[in-house]
Amino acid sequence: MPHHDPYRPPAKKFKPGSAFFHHKPAMLLPKKGNNPPPTPMEVQRKRLPIYQAKHQLLTQLRQLPCETGSGKTTQIPQYLYEAGIGRQGVIAITQPRRVAAISLAGRVAEEKRTPLGKLVGYTVRFEDVTSSETKLKFMTDGMLLREAIGDPLMLRYTVVVLDEAHERTMHTDVLFGVVKTAQRRRRELSKVPLKVIVMSATMDVDLFSEYFNKSPVLYLEGRQHPIQIYYTKQxxxxxxxxxxxxxxxxxxxAPASHDILVFMTGQEEIEALARTCRDISKHLPDSCGPMLVIALYASLPxxxxxxxxxxxxxxxxxxxxxTNIAETSVTISGIKYxxxxxxxxxxxxxPESGLEILAVQRVSKAQAWQRAGRxxxxxxxxxxxxxxxxxxxKLIPMTVPEIQRCxxxxxxLHLMALGIPDVMHFDFMSKPLPEAIHSAVVQLELLGALEKKEQQVTLTALGKKMASFPLEPRYAKTILLSPGFSCSEEVLSIVSLLSVDTVLYNPPARRDEVLAARRKFISSEGDHITLLNIxxxxxxxxxxxxxxxxxxVNSRNMGLVKAVQAQLRDICLKLNMKLESCGxxxxxxxxxLAHGMFVNAAELRPDGSYVTLDSQQSVAIHPSSVLFQxxxxxxxxxxxxxxxRCYMRDLCLVDAEWLADAAPDYFSRKMRHAKS
DNA sequence: GAGCACTGC
Incomplete structure (x- = not known):
């Protein structure tokens, strides 16, 4: 199948006189850059590029069971609603990010002149601004996925709009399969049909269309301005x-008003280059004008x-x-370069080692176009x-979807909880490696979430409970075990602390002060207990x-810990768990922790190094651990x-006997492996 | 004796 680049620009031209670069002319459709004068909302809505496609879109939506489209997130849901499509139920519009779901809901509510939470609302984690009147519901894709556990047919929805599908987040990819299954099941059961609209900002929609039974594709012209592309000569x-x-x-x-955005890989190189730029700009001739250098990455306050x-x-x-935070999450105006x-x-x-590696690599073509578009x-x-x-x-055309990288x-576990019978052959749009699925099944079997009966993998009662927590399976398991050790309050706190990025603030310049302040919380029992003390x-x-x-201590993240803990406690109470403190x-x-996390165990070898008990991987204690010394x-x-090196992070001191108690079969098998 | 892109339930 011929592949086309998203936004493929026309043929190249050589720009003489530039020592460093040659250039290609504009990559996108030229549009006048003048902003329209302020107009009433109705007129503004009619000016949007998608308005031209409204009639065709609605005609297709009426005729067809399943749709694929592309376009404007705020308008399509309104068209559907205004045309009476999906009025029997709710129209869901999913977003990969919370802020997007919240702000889009706000904008549409404003356009409909209704208070947020009535006709138009949103649902994200920790926040539900909807009511029984809500017909247009913006939500994160993760939220819709979680809802589906209680309602795999998604019966409260008549239309699901999956927006930003080109980003291919893990949640969107799983949702593709879940809505496709729900759609088919509803047809089989003669329920109200579920309409699905996929919106993608790239033109690489063949995959989506093919996956949704060759659904029709509607192309919409974007509002991008032309961009000159330059390449280095060498x-x-x-x-x-x-x-x-x-x-x-x-x-x-260039004129001073033209701002520059540079895409780089991480905090360290950004800070280093920022310093160099500031130094150099101080020593330039006056004719150059001053320069304001700003670093941008997610872990900045x-x-x-x-x-x-x-x-x-x-x-x-x-x-x-x-970093790539400016590719999608943060939009900055005034960028010329x-x-x-x-x-x-x-x-x-x-999948073999089960190890995730964070590495610097080349971007995909789609990513390069996304960056240029900024x-x-x-x-x-x-x-x-x-x-x-x-x-x-030579770059790969599209970024490898997250589902194939984690x-x-x-x-x-989630798919099993949704009642998908054959997870090994689940209809993923981009199939993960069979080894990756297999290793996940093995891990879940070890945790007691799944069991094999006559070649069939089924969810256990424990697995079902585990799936009700928005957590990594091993954390959910640890919580579920905690009543048996009368320490649920402590385990809930620890798991909540581990679910946020970090609650510790470590400015390198104040290293000694940090160490002094932290000393009073440090526990010789390890990082978990230290965090608990904090x-x-x-x-x-x-x-x-x-x-x-x-x-x-990062007070914002601590606030988040409290919210997570409240949510986890709610789930525990719904499961009738007795929540005690061990003081x-x-x-x-x-x-x-030893019983919940025995798969992640390691022991000291005579030579002073460490080895994991699971796969005999040679590992070391991360220097950030309180057990490092x-x-x-x-x-x-x-x-x-x-x-x-391969480092263990966040360690907890345990007794070897506890591990043997936690999983006797597993560890006796491991011993045999070790001997052979 | 290190250093971690970005989301999300």
Whole structure:
């Protein structure tokens, strides 16, 4: 099948006189950059490109059982509603991100002139702004997936609109299969039909159409402005050096109001390049004008992230050095130039070792086009690719979908809970490796969530309970075991602490202060108990902000921990679990962790190194662990990270006997393996 | 003796 690039630009032209780059003309449909004068809402809605397609869209929607489309997220749901389609139920519109779901709902409610939560509402984790009147419901795709556990046929919905499908998040990919199954089952059971609309920003829709039984495709013209694409003439051995040269080349030539956005791979190189740029810009001739260099990545405190939206002072150029957060999650106006290093840091998964590796790799063509597109949002723009056109041609066309790059344990558990009979052959749009599915099934069997009966894999009662938690299966299992050790309160806290990014704030410049402040919480029992100590202290001062600052605790994430814990506690109560505290008896907590996480265990070898009991992988204690200085004989850990070495992160000291108690069969098998 | 892209339930 011939493959076409999303947004394939026309043929190239050589620009003489540029030492570094050659260029290709505009990649997208030229449009006038003038903003229309303010008009009433109705007129504005009619001006949107999708309005032209309204009639055709509605005709097709009426005739067909299943649809594929592409277009404007705020309008299609309104068209459907106004045309009376799906009025018997609710129209769901899914988004990969919370902020998008919330802000889109706000905009549509405004257009419909109704208060949010009435006709138009949204549902995201920790927040449900809907009512019995809600007909247009914006939600995260993860939320719809979770709802489906209680309602696999999705009977409360008549239409599901899956937006931003091109991003291929794990949740959207699972949803594809779930809505397709629901659609078929409803037809078989003669229920109200479920209509599905897939919206994608790329033109690579063949896959979607094919998957949904060759559904019709509707193309919509975007509102992108033309963007000039430049490539380097020679391959660059050092993309950071190339970025630096290009930034200052542009800075010398372009008007100061033209901002630059540079796509890079991570915090460290961004901070380093930011320092270099600031240094150099101080020593430039006056004719150049000042430069404001701003770093942008997800782990920056929110206040610092907001700086990218502030316009630079007049006569000063804004240069933003960003990770791929600026590809989709953060949209910055006023960008005239995009510099694309062609590299990205992303996760890869090895199903054999079960290890996830975070590595710098080349972007896909689709990603390169996405980056370029960030330059043409208000007006025409320019994109400098810091690699040659030949190198571009060798990039893979699309980013590998997340579902093919991660551990599938929770996905498989979720599908089983939805009543999918044959998970090994589930109709994924892009099939994960069979080894990855198999290794997930094995992991879930070990946890007691699945069992094999006459070649059939079935969900156990324990597995069903595990699936009701929005957690990694091993965390859910640990919670479910906790009443047996009378330490549910502690385990709920620990699991909640582990579910957020990090509650610890570690500014490198204040390292000694951080260590001093943290010393009073450190437990020789490991990182879990240390975190628990911090959380208990936090609760004792009722989350006092000043206390958080003094103790280098991230108060925003701590707030999130509280919300997660409340949610988990609710689920426990619904399962009739007895929630007790073990007080100071933290050994009970460790015993419980050993029983829940025995697959992630490691022991000390005579030579002072560590080896995992599961796959005999050689590992080391991560230097961030409180056990780093010690030599515990036996530990369980939360995860392995493969960077310069293979490190265990978040360790808990356990007794070897506890592990043997937790899974006698498993460990006797492991012993045999070790001997042979 | 390290250093971690980005989402989400």
């Amino acid at each position: 391959p660059q051995s050092d993309y950071l050096q190339a970025a630096l040269i290009t930034i200052f080349q542009i800075h010398q030539e 929110p206040a610092q992230q907001l700086r990218v939206f502030q316009p630079a002072p007049k006569g000063c150029r804004k240069v933003i050095l960003s 995009v510099l694309d290093t062609g590299m990205v840091k992303s996760k890869r998964f090895n 330059a043409g949002r208000e007006d025409s723009g320019l994109c400098y690719r810091l690699y040659t056109e030949a190198e571009f041609d 551990n599938l344990a929770s996905v498989i 959380y208990r202290a936090f609760k004792k001062v009722s989350g006092n902000k000043e206390w958080c600052r003094e103790n280098f 100071s008896d933290t050994a009970s907590v460790r015993r419980c 010690g030599k515990p004989a036996c530990v369980v850990f939360n995860e392995l990270v493969h960077t310069s």
